[in-house]
Amino acid sequence: MLKFAPLVLAALLAGCGTTNRLAQSLDSTPNSGPCPVIGSLxxxxRYVKFADADGKLYSDIAFTGEITDVRLFCRYTGKVPLAAEVEIDFAFGKGPMAAGxxxxxxxxxxxxxxxxxxxxKEYFTTExxxxxxxxxxxxxxxxxxxIPRADESISGVNFEIVVGFDLTAEQLAFNRAGNRFRLDAAAQ
Structure with missing residues (x-):
């Protein structure tokens, strides 16, 4: 059993994210429990902006975007609220109809x-x-x-953090239909 202890410890630390900037700024007391689950919706x-409302083709695209990765770092002990920071990686594309x-x-x-x-839920803009x-x-x-907790028995696993683009109804319908454009679509 002891020979598996390093693997279990490594898995717990990887899932919790306690070795980040947030944890480094506080004392060395371990978190009361695991961090919330995080993911992109x-x-x-995915974000596709067409030059006009009727656009459906690659030649109509102004800009595209994709959330490629998300990471969560959290910190909480005792009755202290859960404090978290999220890193979001974006990839952006400029289409043939881009203005600027x-x-x-x-x-x-x-x-x-x-x-x-x-x-x-909070809204942000990235450029x-x-x-x-x-x-x-x-x-x-x-x-x-x-994230306020009712008491110290409430851990991070009771919560989720979700990120996504703030899409129009048309953009959401486009994504739900399974449509997407690769950055190299024009070369195909």
């Missing part, structure tokens, strides 16, 4: 209970600068998430 993880070399992409971060009930290229990437840090 599948239907809202930059675009704003709206996105959200929501805290939910494990049953899906939204407890809090992509394309310069001379057609692709760009960026990492955003959202570091002001606080």
């Amino acid at each position: 599948y239907d809202a993880s 070399n930059s675009a704003n992409y709206p996105y959200f971060v929501a805290v939910t209970r494990r049953n899906g009930k939204v407890l809090a 992509a600068e394309f310069g001379r290229g057609k692709v760009a990437g960026k990492t955003e840090l959202v570091n002001r998430i606080q």
Whole structure:
């Protein structure tokens, strides 16, 4: 049993995210429990903006975006509220109908209970600068998430943090239909 202890310890530390900036700024007391689960909402993880409302083809695209990764770091001990920060990796594309070399992409971060009930939701905007290229990437840090807990028996596993693009009804329908464009679609 002792020979598996390092593997179990490594798995617990990897899932909890206690070796980040948030934890480094506090004392060395271990978290009271695991961090909440985090993920990007599948239907809202892609962003396609067409030059006009009737656009459906690659040649009609102004800008695209994708959430490529999300990471969560949290800290809580005793009765202290759960403090968390989220890192979100974005990939952006500039289509043939793009007007300009930059675009704003709206996105959200929501805290939910494990049953899906939204407890809090905040909206943000990130800007992509394309310069001379057609692709760009960026990492955003959202570091002001606080989740109050009724008492110290409530752990992070009772919550989820979900991120996604703030999409129009048309963009959401496009994603739900399974449509998507690769950055190299014009070369096909």
